[in-house]
Amino acid sequence: MNKKITILFFVALFLWACYETEVSFKSLINGFADVNFFISEMFPPDFSEVSKVFPDFITTLKMAFVSTFYGAFLAYPIAILAANTVTKTKFLNVFFRVFLNLVRTIPDLLLAALCVALFGANPFAGIIALSFFSFGIISKLLYESLESLDENSLDPIRAVGGSWLSKIKYGIAPAVLPQFLSYCLYVFEINIRAAAIIGLVGAGGIGTWLNINFDLGQYNKISSLLLTLFLIVATIDFISSKIRKRLTDS
Amino acid sequence: MNNKKIFLLLFIFILIGLTTNEYLPETNNKGQEIFTKILSGENGLFNPDFSIYQNVAKGLLESFQIALIGTVFAGFFSLILGILAAENTSPKPVSGFIKFTLNAIRTIPEILLAIIFIVGVGPGAFAGILALGFHSTGTLSKLTAEVTESINKGPIEAVLAVGGSQISVFRYSALPQIMPEFVSILLYRFEINIRAASVLGMVGAGGIGKTLFFALMARNWSHVGTILIGIIIVVTLVDYISGRIRSNLV
Numbered sequence: 001m002n003k004k005i006t007i008l009f010f011v012a013l014f015l016w017a018c019y020e021t022e023v024s025f026k027s028l029i030n031g032f033a034d035v036n037f038f039i040s041e042m043f044p045p046d047f048s049e050v051s052k053v054f055p056d057f058i059t060t061l062k063m064a065f066v067s068t069f070y071g072a073f074l075a076y077p078i079a080i081l082a083a084n085t086v087t088k089t090k091f092l093n094v095f096f097r098v099f100l101n102l103v104r105t106i107p108d109l110l111l112a113a114l115c116v117a118l119f120g121a122n123p124f125a126g127i128i129a130l131s132f133f134s135f136g137i138i139s140k141l142l143y144e145s146l147e148s149l150d151e152n153s154l155d156p157i158r159a160v161g162g163s164w165l166s167k168i169k170y171g172i173a174p175a176v177l178p179q180f181l182s183y184c185l186y187v188f189e190i191n192i193r194a195a196a197i198i199g200l201v202g203a204g205g206i207g208t209w210l211n212i213n214f215d216l217g218q219y220n221k222i223s224s225l226l227l228t229l230f231l232i233v234a235t236i237d238f239i240s241s242k243i244r245k246r247l248t249d250s
Numbered sequence: 251m252n253n254k255k256i257f258l259l260l261f262i263f264i265l266i267g268l269t270t271n272e273y274l275p276e277t278n279n280k281g282q283e284i285f286t287k288i289l290s291g292e293n294g295l296f297n298p299d300f301s302i303y304q305n306v307a308k309g310l311l312e313s314f315q316i317a318l319i320g321t322v323f324a325g326f327f328s329l330i331l332g333i334l335a336a337e338n339t340s341p342k343p344v345s346g347f348i349k350f351t352l353n354a355i356r357t358i359p360e361i362l363l364a365i366i367f368i369v370g371v372g373p374g375a376f377a378g379i380l381a382l383g384f385h386s387t388g389t390l391s392k393l394t395a396e397v398t399e400s401i402n403k404g405p406i407e408a409v410l411a412v413g414g415s416q417i418s419v420f421r422y423s424a425l426p427q428i429m430p431e432f433v434s435i436l437l438y439r440f441e442i443n444i445r446a447a448s449v450l451g452m453v454g455a456g457g458i459g460k461t462l463f464f465a466l467m468a469r470n471w472s473h474v475g476t477i478l479i480g481i482i483i484v485v486t487l488v489d490y491i492s493g494r495i496r497s498n499l500v
Contacts, residue, residue, distance in 0.1 A: 014319065017319050021315045021316060021319065021374075021379065022375065027372070028371055035367070038366060038369045069263050069267060105445070105481065105482045105485035107448055107481075109361070109452065110478075113462075114466075117466060118285060118289075196359075234357075
């Protein structure tokens with residue numbers, strides 16, 4: 001009975017939402033020709049400009065790399081403060097956890113739009129936005145793995161009278177290092193995609209060219225940029241997932 | 251990894267970080283002035299203007315609806331595609347082909363899909379729904395296929411042993427095993443989609459992003475502040491509720 005009411009509630013919610021947002025498959029079928037035209041305009045891709053904008057691909061990669069680094073750098077101490085296995089002050093744990101949850105609610109594109117407003121339309125704004133974004137993800141993942149650490153493994157350090165800092169240096173840091181590096185790589189993969197997209201709101205990198213070509217209606221150039229981007233992303237994903245596997249296996 | 255290697259890595263990272271110096275905006279007093287004006291000025295981010303709460307609430311509701319419908323559509327298709335893509339429930343060529351297609355779908359960012367669908371059905375919530383639905387189908391189907399591949403064979407053999415047909419095998423042994431995990435994945439995707447739905451409006455796909463876009467364009471920081479608070483509240487609520495349901499499920 002209870003289950004039926006729940007299902008009925010969700011069906012009603014869904015139908016109401018469909019009604020409010022004017023879901024109509026007629027418009028989708030009618031619009032199919034337009035989408036088809038749009039996509040056919042993208043082919044064949046025009047690769048003539050890819051070499052010209054290649055420095056911007058490098059910029060996008062650099063943005064992703066540097067912001068992962070900054071994010072990780074900030075995330076490490078915060079994750080230590082948020083994990084209740086390492087920091088025994090309940091207040092600090094709760095405070096930083098709430099803070100991290102708030103940080104993660106803000107979507108990357110929104111952060112980028114805000115940073116562009118604050119720092120101007122350049123890669124620097126993108127780096128700040130992505131650093132903040134990576135910081136949120138890495139610290140969340142890291143404090144969760146810190147909490148899954150076996151507390152008994154820290155006992156020897158406590159037994160010889162080690163301080164809080166030596167507990168971190170000899171007990172925790174070596175234990176979570178592989179996981180930490182693997183999270184950083186994972187976030188780097190996310191950041192490359194994000195760095196390309198946030199250019200659409202002016203945060204530099206290859207997204208700027210996507211935006212320009214959209215405005216000019218040069219769809220075949222867009223497809224060439226996207227294909228190159230996919231190639232880069234796929235290569236890095238492949239390498240990074242290989243490294244991650246080795247890190248977590250050993 | 252010993253200390254020497256770590257320091258070497260850090261050194262290289264910092265060097266790469268230094269090469270992004272060229273992106274640093276010029277520092278002058280005017281920049282600082284703008285900065286403080288945007289953040290804490292009379293019309294700044296930290297002085298949210300709550301008089302537009304009706305607009306913000308409407309936008310947030312629309313974003314919620316976009317995420318809901320998009321996730322439900324994706325859930326419907328991914329249950330079918332996921333089972334077709336699983337190696338233990340469908341023939342090898344079919345599963346291989348569907349897996350490949352899903353991988354291709356997943357590489358297209360939501361924002362780009364939104365732009366494509368706007369061409370088809372015009373700007374508005376429906377374009378956002380289609381974009382989220384399409385992208386989520388890619389990710390959800392992959393996860394559903396993984397869940398399907400990990401199901402226990404015992405119940406399937408039990409149904410077959412009492413003379414059940416293929417359909418009753420699916421209905422009474424496979425589906426009950428897949429369902430709890432599937433709902434959990436679906437809720438997790440909903441959490442991601444609510445974030446995505448709040449920025450899709452920036453390219454014209456409806457929801458709070460539209461309101462945000464206009465506020466950003468008009469450099470109306472107090473409105474941006476209000477919208478930001480609204481997004482943070484909604485995302486936090488959704489995360490909390492969905493987290494509770496998920497921990498009950500598994």
